[in-house]
Amino acid sequence: xxxxxxxxxxxxxxxxxxxxxxxxxxxxxxxxxxxxxxxxxxxxxxxxxxxxxxxxxxxxxxxxxxxxxxxxxxxxxxxxxxxxxxxxxxxxxxxxxxxxxxxxxxxxxxxxxxxxxxxxxxxxxxxxxxxxxxxxxxxxxxxxxxxxxxxxxxxxxxxxxxxxxxxxxxxxxxxxxxxxxxxxxxxxxxxxxxxxxxxxxxxxxxxxxxxxxxxxxxxxxxxxxxxxxxxxxxxxxxxxxxxxxxxxxxxxxxxxxxxxxxxxxxxxxxxxxxxxxxxxxxxxxxxxxxxxxxxxxxxxxxxxxxxxxxxxxxxxxxxxxxxx
Numbered sequence: 001x002x003x004x005x006x007x008x009x010x011x012x013x014x015x016x017x018x019x020x021x022x023x024x025x026x027x028x029x030x031x032x033x034x035x036x037x038x039x040x041x042x043x044x045x046x047x048x049x050x051x052x053x054x055x056x057x058x059x060x061x062x063x064x065x066x067x068x069x070x071x072x073x074x075x076x077x078x079x080x081x082x083x084x085x086x087x088x089x090x091x092x093x094x095x096x097x098x099x100x101x102x103x104x105x106x107x108x109x110x111x112x113x114x115x116x117x118x119x120x121x122x123x124x125x126x127x128x129x130x131x132x133x134x135x136x137x138x139x140x141x142x143x144x145x146x147x148x149x150x151x152x153x154x155x156x157x158x159x160x161x162x163x164x165x166x167x168x169x170x171x172x173x174x175x176x177x178x179x180x181x182x183x184x185x186x187x188x189x190x191x192x193x194x195x196x197x198x199x200x201x202x203x204x205x206x207x208x209x210x211x212x213x214x215x216x217x218x219x220x221x222x223x224x225x226x227x228x229x230x231x232x233x234x235x236x237x238x239x240x241x242x243x244x245x246x247x248x249x250x251x252x253x254x255x256x257x258x259x260x261x262x263x264x265x266x267x268x269x270x271x272x273x274x275x276x277x278x279x280x281x282x283x284x285x286x287x288x289x290x291x292x293x294x295x296x297x298x299x300x301x302x303x304x305x306x307x308x309x310x311x312x313x314x315x316x317x318x319x320x321x322x323x324x
Contacts, residue, residue: 051232065219067086070129071086072212074114074125076125077117077125078117089114093109094109094299094303098297110126111123131201132213134254135167136217139163140243140247140250141250144245145248171209177201225242227291228243233286237277249270252265266292267285
């Protein structure tokens with residue numbers, strides 16, 4: 001009976017991974033079929049490598065912000081966490097999250113590298129980190145879509161103000177989500193490990209919460225700057241248009257986490273949104289693919305270094321949560 005259960009679990013994980021690979025391949029196929037590859041090759045040959053180098057250099061800012069933010073969050077559950085510890089945790093999370101469904105490996109990866117802290121609390125903090133990123137991404141994306149779809153300036157400004165105010169309220173009251181989760185858990189699921197995770201979701205003090213929100217906003221700005229330089233390596237775009245296109249692209253990507261590493265979704269949305277500013281399909285595709293290589297592939301490969309001290313082959317998510 002136990003063997004049957006284990007086999008079934010392995011089959012589910014394999015099926016989920018295979019489904020994501022297939023979705024990525026299908027979406028990429030349609031994206032590729034839309035693009036004239038002669039233009040792509042010409043764009044690469046004519047690309048300004050200086051802009052690409054700047055985008056690569058911004059990866060250090062990308063990872064640095066995530067590390068400082070994670071260290072700030074770790075201060076709520078342990079004394080004097082080091083930057084190296086926080087960095088290793090972030091890198092291992094990126095590495096494991098890059099190839100697991102829904103980036104669930106990120107939760108385990110971050111917690112596995114941290115000592116002297118409850119793993120359930122670490123998972124709760126990771127969930128909070130992702131919730132903040134989702135709110136900032138959604139707010140920026142919705143504002144960008146408003147600028148793209150609404151012709152009346154007064155309406156656009158009004159919608160922008162409403163979205164900003166709602167986002168501030170949500171970010172400051174994310175604890176209500178934990179309260180709702182506790183209610184559901186007590187009424188239906190009754191899982192002890194879920195209670196611990198939700199407790200970890202509400203560990204930050206108001207000052208820590210404000211600091212992490214600020215880090216999240218800066219993180220989004222860095223992504224916009226990276227895309228700005230990558231687009232300019234192949235074409236020309238203003239910073240404001242880069243913000244609108246990148247924010248809309250990231251918002252759609254976050255709403256549709258159906259492919260492996262978000263491949264295909266990011267590229268299709270990049271081509272669609274940046275075409276509004278006269279950016280060619282080849283330039284938008286090249287920029288989005290390079291963004292994937294810089295922000296996902298390179299950190300994932302580097303994060304594999306931190307796997308050497310971890311024993312992962314026998315750790316399922318639920319065993320991981322129950323492990324003391």
